[in-house]
Amino acid sequence: MYERYEGEEAAVQLDAFLPAYEEVYAEPPYSEGPSDVAQFIEHYQVHAQRPGMRLIIARDGEDVVGFTYGYFLPPGTGWWTNVDQDLADDFTCEDGRRTWVILELAVRKPWRRRGVAAALHAALLDGLPVQRVTLTLRPEPEAAPAQSAYKAWGYRAVGTSHPWEDAPYYTAMVLDLAGDRSATAPAS
Numbered sequence: 001m002y003e004r005y006e007g008e009e010a011a012v013q014l015d016a017f018l019p020a021y022e023e024v025y026a027e028p029p030y031s032e033g034p035s036d037v038a039q040f041i042e043h044y045q046v047h048a049q050r051p052g053m054r055l056i057i058a059r060d061g062e063d064v065v066g067f068t069y070g071y072f073l074p075p076g077t078g079w080w081t082n083v084d085q086d087l088a089d090d091f092t093c094e095d096g097r098r099t100w101v102i103l104e105l106a107v108r109k110p111w112r113r114r115g116v117a118a119a120l121h122a123a124l125l126d127g128l129p130v131q132r133v134t135l136t137l138r139p140e141p142e143a144a145p146a147q148s149a150y151k152a153w154g155y156r157a158v159g160t161s162h163p164w165e166d167a168p169y170y171t172a173m174v175l176d177l178a179g180d181r182s183a184t185a186p187a188s
Contacts, residue, residue, distance in 0.1 A: 010055035011048035017067040024106040029140035066107035085159030102135040131178035136170035
């Protein structure tokens with residue numbers, strides 16, 4: 001079962017999926033501990049206030065088996081300034097409705113390779129009036145299944161993102177939904 005929450009409804013669902021977050025992100029390459037989880041909680045409270053916030057929770061009976069969420073990139077976002085490629089101005093220009101960002105997509109280990117991630121992804125993007133979707137992804141070998149899934153779903157790498165000084169490096173990816181690739185970034 002897939003549950004969709006938007007706006008304020010999403011903000012109050014943190015306790016429902018936080019145990020799944022803790023379980024998934026304790027694994028390599030993330031290896032998150034209590035301070036990382038506390039930081040995630042703070043970030044989620046901010047993210048939940050963003051325009052277009054949408055959360056999808058996957059359940060198997062009462063068990064939360066996965067979740068994903070995102071929102072519209074706002075005008076003036078710093079999202080693209082963290083990418084190491086020289087991206088064209090028409091690629092990085094955001095109007096608050098052009099690009100959807102996926103912040104998290106996670107599935108607990110016992111439910112992986114059963115189509116849950118693909119269903120979460122589809123439910124998250126269902127009906128979104130955007131031209132494209134972006135996300136960042138860890139490049140380590142432990143993340144190879146996620147890397148393969150995103151490529152299979154049509155995402156392409158546009159560079160390496162380093163969002164803050166102590167952050168790990170991520171692969172920045174884009175999925176074009178509008179079919180117009182005239183304002184695309186260089187492929188890597």
